[in-house]
Amino acid sequence: MADNNRANFGSKLGVVAAAAGSAVGLGNIWRFPYELGQSGGGAFLLIYIVCIVLLGLPIMTSEFLIGRMSQSNAVGAFRKLGPKGSKWWLVGVMGVLSAFFIMGFYVVVSGWTLEYIVQAVTNSFANKDTETLTRAFTDFSTGTWRPIIWMTLFLVITCVIIVGGVKNGIEKSAKFMMPLLLIIIVALGVRAVTLPGGAEGLRFLFKPDFSKIDSSVVLNAMGQAFFSLSLGMGCMITYGSYINKKNHLAHTVLEVTFVDTIIAVLASIAIFPAVFSFGINPEQGPTLVFITLPNIFAHMPGGLIWSLLFFILLSIAALTSTISLLEVIVAFFTEEFKMSRAKAAIIASAGIWVLGVCASLSMGVWSDVHIFGFTIFDFLDNITSKIMMPLGGLLIALFAGWVMKKDQMLGELSNNGKYKTAYFRAYYFIVRFVAPVAILMIFLNQLGVFRWLRL
Ligand code: PFF
Numbered sequence: 001m002a003d004n005n006r007a008n009f010g011s012k013l014g015v016v017a018a019a020a021g022s023a024v025g026l027g028n029i030w031r032f033p034y035e036l037g038q039s040g041g042g043a044f045l046l047i048y049i050v051c052i053v054l055l056g057l058p059i060m061t062s063e064f065l066i067g068r069m070s071q072s073n074a075v076g077a078f079r080k081l082g083p084k085g086s087k088w089w090l091v092g093v094m095g096v097l098s099a100f101f102i103m104g105f106y107v108v109v110s111g112w113t114l115e116y117i118v119q120a121v122t123n124s125f126a127n128k129d130t131e132t133l134t135r136a137f138t139d140f141s142t143g144t145w146r147p148i149i150w151m152t153l154f155l156v157i158t159c160v161i162i163v164g165g166v167k168n169g170i171e172k173s174a175k176f177m178m179p180l181l182l183i184i185i186v187a188l189g190v191r192a193v194t195l196p197g198g199a200e201g202l203r204f205l206f207k208p209d210f211s212k213i214d215s216s217v218v219l220n221a222m223g224q225a226f227f228s229l230s231l232g233m234g235c236m237i238t239y240g241s242y243i244n245k246k247n248h249l250a251h252t253v254l255e256v257t258f259v260d261t262i263i264a265v266l267a268s269i270a271i272f273p274a275v276f277s278f279g280i281n282p283e284q285g286p287t288l289v290f291i292t293l294p295n296i297f298a299h300m301p302g303g304l305i306w307s308l309l310f311f312i313l314l315s316i317a318a319l320t321s322t323i324s325l326l327e328v329i330v331a332f333f334t335e336e337f338k339m340s341r342a343k344a345a346i347i348a349s350a351g352i353w354v355l356g357v358c359a360s361l362s363m364g365v366w367s368d369v370h371i372f373g374f375t376i377f378d379f380l381d382n383i384t385s386k387i388m389m390p391l392g393g394l395l396i397a398l399f400a401g402w403v404m405k406k407d408q409m410l411g412e413l414s415n416n417g418k419y420k421t422a423y424f425r426a427y428y429f430i431v432r433f434v435a436p437v438a439i440l441m442i443f444l445n446q447l448g449v450f451r452w453l454r455l
Contacts, residue, residue, distance in 0.1 A: 021320030028264040037282035040212030051225035062400035067240020073331035074234025095234030099328040104355030111150030113315040120307035125294040142364035188270035198273030223385035232392035401432035
């Protein structure tokens, strides 16, 4: 495809909606609260926000830059911008692989959201106590067929939208649901905060207990930051390549990051008061949201409508993220192997389906199959967010800081001098030094290297 014929996001709002659509997803509403619950609450939130500012903002800026300058998919981008014959394109390959792995477990949880739409429609949460709701979720998610059927349906929808293309498929679907999602999460938060005993949940969320911080809390917070902002794996490179040359990249970065962080915090404000009010264990893990929220709905006037709206929006939020994940793989296939979009999407989806079936079964009948001590589902989740994405982010920062040409980056960020770039020095310093060193230290710390060296 010639560069100037390349697909583009249409409007300014479309860019933000699509990139925010990628960022806001299950990561904010499902993953963030349970990671926070497992990592001790407020302390996690604090470190998370530091990671967002220090790593998230500069790495998203770098990814958009790499994408828009190269007008290429994740692999092609490094080949175009890197020195001839260098191996930087392997960073892109790792990104495509990450997209594939993330999809493997992400579509499973996305499928759960569809089941819960049906549960909401049939008013299944009404008048049930915590124990019954917990049992219902466990029975469903450890079952064999139902989760796989929902997962398959979800994947087919994603695939159809991707075949529809960038402007019609991706942009349109993202634009209308983001504001709606925000409104409903605020409403849920208001209900949760006013539950009896809810204040304890807020204390858990906002009062950092520093004794809870250890190396794995820091790694989890960093991994969550990458996961939530869709960074370190070429997703924002791919979307960056569709961003119009007139767009103000730095503003887009700020807007997307702000929306993403607000939604994660709001989701936690809806969840933790209810967790404490209903006596749910905050360290539940991946089941947390699916048990907590139905509890709130069961205790809300008009619970049926609220729950229906919520699960519809959650599945749409998941959809705009699965779209972006599949797009990483499809852009790579179409541009590097000259495949049609339809063929690329179908091949990629078939592979994801196989992985998704394995991940889904690992919740139930295959729960004793372990890879490095993890179930298949947990393995895919952990290897991507805690290793591949931060490693990808580290390499992307090094690429932007040491390989790309500084004046070209400045030109791209300022749209050839049109916009101010007062932040550039700070940005450049972070990608050259701070981000790589910080990520490396967090890795080494987790591996116990500092303890071993008695530092
Ligand atoms: N950011 C998404 C979420 O928070 O749910 C997950 C995700 C989407 C990760 C796209 C990576 C990606 F490329």
